[in-house]
Structures are given as C-alpha cells and as structure tokens.
C-alpha cells in the first residue's frame with residue numbers, strides 16, 4: 001500500500017493513517033497474506049505442482065491485483081495443457 005485509501009496520504013508503514021486516523025491494519029493483514037501466498041506459489045512453481053500453483057494464485061488474486069500471481073496462474077495453465085497434449089500424443093502412438 002502506497003497511500004491511505006481514505007485520504008490518499010502517503011503510507012508511512014503504520015497501521016493508523018497519520019493524516020485521517022483510518023485503521024489500515026485489515027489492509028496490511030491482507031497484503032501480508034497475499035505476499036505469503038505469492039511465496040507459496042513460487043515454491044510450487046519450482047516443484048512443478050501446476051494444479052496447486054493455480055489454486056494458490058487464485059487465492060492471491062482474490063485478495064489483490066498481482067502480476068506475479070497472474071503470470072504464475074497462466075504459466076501453470078500452459079504447463080497443464082502441455083502435459084495433456086503429451087499424454088494424448090503417447091496414447092495415439
């Protein structure tokens with residue numbers, strides 16, 4: 001979070017906005033949860049667990065916009081499609 005969503009004051013890494021007094025702790029908790037899920041998605045990518053990557057990326061995207069989660073979700077989708085294509089090719093041989 002770069003700015004307070006209520007008054008647009010620059011965020012100072014404090015749970016209470018210094019200008020308007022809004023409680024930002026729920027938003028900070030969401031950001032922390034999303035960041036943890038993004039790390040989990042990256043670990044799952046490294047392990048080649050495509051279905052789990054998509055599940056975790058979808059949880060990230062339900063919390064906030066994330067280029068990393070979008071890319072992980074799409075990469076996992078392409079890998080799943082490629083695995084299915086290889087499986088069909090083996091069956092057709």
Ligand SMILES: [Zn+2]
Nearest residue numbers: 004007017020
């Ligand atoms: Zn504010």
